[in-house]
Amino acid sequence: MISATKLKSVDFYRKIPRDLTEASLSGAGLSIVAALSMMFLFGMELSNYLTVSTSTSVIVDKSSDHDYLRIDFNISFPALSCEFASVDVSDVLGTNRLNITKTVRKFSIDSNLRPTGAEFHSGAVANAVKHDDEVDGESVEGSFSFTTHNFDKYVHQFPITVVNFYAPWCSWCQRLKPSWEKTAKIMKERYDPEMDGPIILGKVDCTLEGDLCRRNHIQGYPSIRIFRKGSDLRTEHGHHEHESYYGDRDTESLVQFMENLVASLPTASQKPALEDKSNAADDAKRPAPSAGGCRIEGYVRVKKVPGNLIISARSDAHSFDASQMNMSHVINNLSFGKKVTPRAMSDVKLLIPYIGSSHDRLSGRSFSNTRDFGANVTIEHYIQIVKTEVVNRKGYKLIEEYEYTAHSSVAHSVDIPVAKFHIELSPMQVLITENQRSFSHFITNVCAIIGGIFTVAGILDSILHNTIRMMKKVELGKNF
Incomplete structure (x- = not known):
């Protein structure tokens, strides 16, 4: 056995007596x-x-072919009517989706971006608008021509006034004109306006009466509006609300619709009804926008390839004057990817203070035609997106967010002016991983x-x- 004396010989910490x-x-x-x-x-x-420290690395995006990117937006257009506002999506793979309505909502606003009513519903999308196949050789002028001076007088004089706002150069207006005039003549024979008839059909040339058309928020031609005497509904902001006709434009359909309007009037009183109870009429008419602006909000899902989000005026049965279109807008929100809860984002910010700073870079910014470009002005935004993932030390994904850079420009447009968002995703992603010593x-x-x-x-x-x-x-x- 090893003795205590030998064991003490390996002591590294020999003691010196305190007295020494x-x-x-x-x-x-x-x-x-x-x-x-x-x-x-x-x-x-x-x-x-x-x-807990973090390490940042750049790797190839791990998204699969079946992953889609969600785009959330809330954009206000003070001069684009909800009646024709359309949200379209396209990409380099050939995807082309027009007038998306399932996940998009529209609200009428005035020029100061204030809401003027409830959500605007555009109704079911019509396949095609029917017109008269043959036009009589004899020119018929049955409708009354309204001007700025006599418009209010006639609108309040008759229980029902139906007005066709048109432009002579518009091809759709030219196709409507024969059936409209013929319908006006038929209704005049059945309900003579000079004999206190309950209905009158008129027309307004918007190339001559521009102020009158702007006052009624006319942006597409032809626009058929229905005015009811004494029932000019007003919102809390004092804006008028009327109805628009969106049905077929042949003589038979127009006459039937006018008869339904007359039938909706109470027989015992000259005061018109506020609503048409006929199902056929309900299918053909819808509320007209109460103001000339529109706030568009919602989301779309797109493939993770370069593409475009386009907001413009679109209709399969109307024409637009490109020189009068104004695509100025204010972006209230534009973000990409799944929404991150405020709590999750605040928790991650404690670890990574700079994350999320470019998640909604364009929020609150306004874009307008401030330079003297004249007509046909398109506003384009070029957006480059980078995906960022934060993973904890156990490999669990804390958040996944998309940050972006944006550059905007104003340029002339050959066609109808639009607000276009060019979207391009980076093939690389940022991976932030937690590290603990x-x-x-x-x-x-x-x-x-x-x-x-x-x-x-x-x-x-x-x-x-x-x-x-x-x-x-x-x-x-x-x-x-």
Whole structure:
């Protein structure tokens, strides 16, 4: 067996009797400073150990072919009517979706972006509008021509006034004109306006009466509006609300619709009904927008390839005057990807303060035709998107968000002006991973701190002690 004496021979920490040691004030001061330094550095090391750090890397996007990108938007157009506002999506693979309505909502607003009513419903999308196949050779003028001076007078004089707002250059207006005039003549023969007839059909040339058409928020031609005497509904902001006709434009359909309007009038009173109870009429007419602007909000899902989100005026049975279209807009929100809850985002921001700063970069910005481009002005936004994932140390995905950069421009358009968002996704993604130091690394650093400070303090004490002793010898006049 190994004796105690032999075992003591390997002792690294042999003790010196206390009587053989000498204490000094300088040593006491250095000991206090060393102890405080050890506690301070130990606290710093402990805090560093408990703090979760991150590492950032750029890798190829791991999205599969079946993944779609969600685009959330809320955009206000002060000069685009909800009646014709359309949201379209296209991409480089040939996808072309027009007038998306399932996930898009529209609200009428005025020029100051204030809401003027409830949600605007455009109704079912018609396949094709029917017109008269043959036109009589004899020109028939049955409708009354309204101007700015006599419009209000006639609208309030008759229980029902149906007005065709048109432009002579419009091909759809030219196709409507024969059947409209013929219908007006038939209704005049059945219900003579001069004999207190309940209905009158009129027309307004918007190239001559531009102010009158703008007052009624006419943006597409032809627009057939229905005015009821005494029933000009007003919103809290004082805007008029009327009805529009969207049915077939042949003589038979128009006459039937006018008869349904007359039948809706109460027989015992000259005061018109507020609603037409006929199902056929309900299918053909819908509320007209109460103001000339529109706030469009909702979302669309697109493939993760370069593409376009386009908002414009669109109709399969109307024409538009491109020189009068104004696509100025205010972006209230434009973001990509799944919505991240505020709580999840705030938790991640504690770890990564800079994340989310470009998630909704265009929010609150307005874009208008401030430069003197004249007519046919399109506003384009070029958006480049980068995907960012945050993964914890166990491999669980905390959040997935898309940040983007945007550059906007105003340019001339050959066709109808639009608001176009060019979207391009980066093939790379940013991966942020949580990192936490191992306990063994923490212990190693603590030992290095304590041992290092103790050793350095001992060296400094030895130097200081020897220096003081030599100074005392010099004072006593001793040689050394």
